Amino acid sequence: MAPSRQRLPKETAIVIGGGIAGLLAARELATAGVKVTLVEKRDHLGGSVGAHRVAGLVLDSGAEAFATRTQDVANLLEELGLADKIVSPNSSGSWLYLPEGAAPAPRTGILGIPGDLRDPSVKNILTRKGMRRAKLDRLLPASAGENAKTLGDLVRVRMGQEVLDRLVAPVVSGVHSMHPNQLELATIAPTLKQKIAQLGSLAAASATLRQASPAGAQVSGIEGGMNVLSEALVDDLRRKRVRILTGFDAIAIDRDPITHDWTLIQRQPEAGEKAAAISGKYLVMASDGATAARLLGPHMPAGLAPSVASSPEIALVTLVVDQPALNSNPRGTGLLVSEEVQTVRAKAMTHASAKWAWVRERAGENRHVVRLSYGRGTDSGPLQEVNLYDDQLITLALHDASKLFDVSLTKSHLVGADVVRWSSAVPTASPGHREKTAAFREGLKNLDGVTAVGAWVAGTGLAAVTRDTRETLQTFISQQRGAAERSAAAEKAELADGTPVEAFEEPQN
Ligand SMILES: Cc1cc2nc3c(=O)[nH]c(=O)nc-3n(C[C@H](O)[C@H](O)[C@H](O)COP(=O)(O)OP(=O)(O)OC[C@H]3O[C@@H](n4cnc5c(N)ncnc54)[C@H](O)[C@@H]3O)c2cc1C
Incomplete structure (x- = not known):
């Protein structure tokens, strides 16, 4: 998806959070002509996508790959002139470490769910009893597991406890830092149940979702590490004249009752630092969920700010x-x-x-x-x-x-x-998370000029965050453009027939 062509010149925006979501949101707004200020509480940008030096080598300190099931990250890298830096990992694959030792991990499905039970690497890991139970998946009606709320529930119902413990749990807790019994299915694998309904078994659904990635690996990387992406985005923002403030910990947000502009209140600056007063017509929350709920909660109608579990x-x-x-x-x-x-x-x-x-x-x-x-x-x-x-x-x-x-x-x-x-880097996607984030975004519609992005609303991972941030910002920009056009039309009408502009404008907060 190319950056938005809608324009909002002369407007101002604040973005809170300098992770990939915040950097991308700032980029979309700046491309639309908005004057953007981005604030980040740490002293470096990129959030979970950063670098560190170990024994003289510059390495990724957080994320090190991106999922290739969609083209979103690859398209972004191309826009940033990094297409020729995309690399594939060694094809030797990963292993599992079980109580009895190490074994190659099956490579036929997603999230550790075997896509083909005949695969020797699956046979190698399951006991005969476990395998017999797993094969029931093919015989069960497609409706078995349709009420499952967590990934763990679904796998246990369809393939049994052993598949859950020995294949799925190690992969999922390694990647998402949560046990599949705690992970909401609708967040981690939103299309899995639908695929089971279509194809009749969890194995077939898992295999099909795996095949959605192009041939070869399910992930790609960048020569030099994913931190190259953060750096390229920051360079692009500087070229687009985005004002970037690091070491800026936003602890509260105020709204001017007359202009409706948003103002950030910063944690007391360190001795010698100048306090910066930041305000803007638009506000993008690109922090973790707990911070977003804490800062926006006081401005939202009662009950709409979600309680977000700590990560x-x-x-x-x-x-x-x-x-x-x-x-x-x-x-x-x-x-x-x-x-x-x-x-x-x-x-x-x-x-x-x-x-x-x-x-x-x-x-x-x-x-x-x-x-x-x-x-x-x-x-x-x-x-x-x-x-x-x-x-x-x-x-x-x-x-x-x-x-x-x-x-x-x-x-x-x-x-x-x-x-x-x-900390606060991987959202806790427990049951109810998706509903909560959807309600939060819906609630934001009551506040003029605000939107929220980031892994806690988009789902963990660079592919999900990239897609969601760009889509959300394009919709936001187009809505604000519509509102600006309506307001300009109202002003014109006032000039034409003397009707006060206020008659057209219903303040929303
Ligand atoms: C260790 C690790 C490894 C990972 N590996 C991969 C991987 O290999 N592949 C993959 O696809 N995904 C991976 N992920 C997940 C992926 O990195 C994230 O989903 C994605 O980067 C999240 O981006 P974000 O902008 O939403 O959040 P973040 O990167 O968390 O950025 C949020 C930013 O907001 C800032 N902030 C918060 N509160 C405030 C405030 N009050 N004022 C100012 N700033 C504030 C934070 O300091 C932070 O920089 C990994 C995550 C981690 C933690």
Whole structure:
């Protein structure tokens, strides 16, 4: 989708949040001629799509790939002149780590749901009893599971507990930091039930959705990392003269009762910093859900601001090691770890230098980049891994990586390490989430000139966020354009027959 052709010149807008959603929203508005100010509370832009330097290598500190089931991210990269930087991951695929050890993960479906039960890698993971139960999926009526609210419910009803525990849960909690029993089906896989109704089984539905991705991998990356996308968007915003303020933590929003302009109230600036007064006719909330509800709640009709569950804490530990035994990519591109495993605390491990050729080339011979993630969302209490100090987490990660690779990795192999912690970064999509976000967006219609974007309304992942942000902003711009035209027509009518403009304008807040 190309940027909007609708124009709103001379208008002003504020965007709160400098993640991909905020950067994209600012870009759409600036392309429409709006004078935009974007504020970001951290000192860097890109949100969950950022970079860090480990052992001299610039690597992704958050997202490292994008889903290819739609063209949205690829189109955006093309617009930004980055089409030739799109790369595919190593085709060796990922593995699962189960209580009895490591096994290649099946590659026939989505979210760990097997698309073909005859696939030897599925047979390898399920017991005979588990396989017999999974095969019931084909015999059950298509309506079985139609009332399931969570992904876990649906898989259990159609394929049984073993498929859920050994195939689906490791993949889903590795990617979404939540157990499938907590994840709302309508958010994580909105078309899955519809496909079962059409095709008669969960396996067929899963296989079909997998095939929706072009041949080859389900994800692509960018040479240099996904952080190149954030950087390119920021450069583009600077060219479009968007005012960007980092270190700006918006803690409240005011609305002028006469002009209806929005003004941001900033957390007390640090000593020596100047407080900035930011206001604009339009407001785009591109933060996490809890912040959006907190800031916009006071302006919304009672009951319409949703209560948003706090997001799971995630810690990513990146290890750069010298270990020739990893040259053969013993676990493909990485592993997802079953919750039933007692000997490893990580929920997932990416062998980045096996997955991406550019990482391998930049790392050099015998040097490897491995990233382990901690924080399943179901863990609680002070003993959670995410609460450990950085050096403790690095020690734990070395231990976990040794186990997962079955290759010795000690401090003597370590060339560099870094810990990145994410909070409020992955929305908690528990049952009712989709309804809540839809009601929130509906409620925003009561407020003139405001819209909300970001993963908490769009769904997690760059593909979902890119598509939703661009669609939402194009609709928003076209609505505001319509409102501006109506107001100009009213003014003209006033000039023509003396009717006061106010007679046409119903203040909405
Ligand atoms: C560790 C990790 C790995 C991931 N890996 C992948 C992947 O490989 N592929 C994929 O597709 N997706 C991945 N994702 C998900 C994907 O990165 C996100 O869905 C997407 O980037 C979300 O973008 P966003 O702009 O909605 O939110 P965010 O990136 O969270 O940005 C929101 C921004 O708002 C700012 N903000 C919040 N409150 C305020 C305030 N009051 N004032 C000012 N600013 C504020 C925040 O600081 C933040 O920068 C990953 C996510 C994480 C956390």
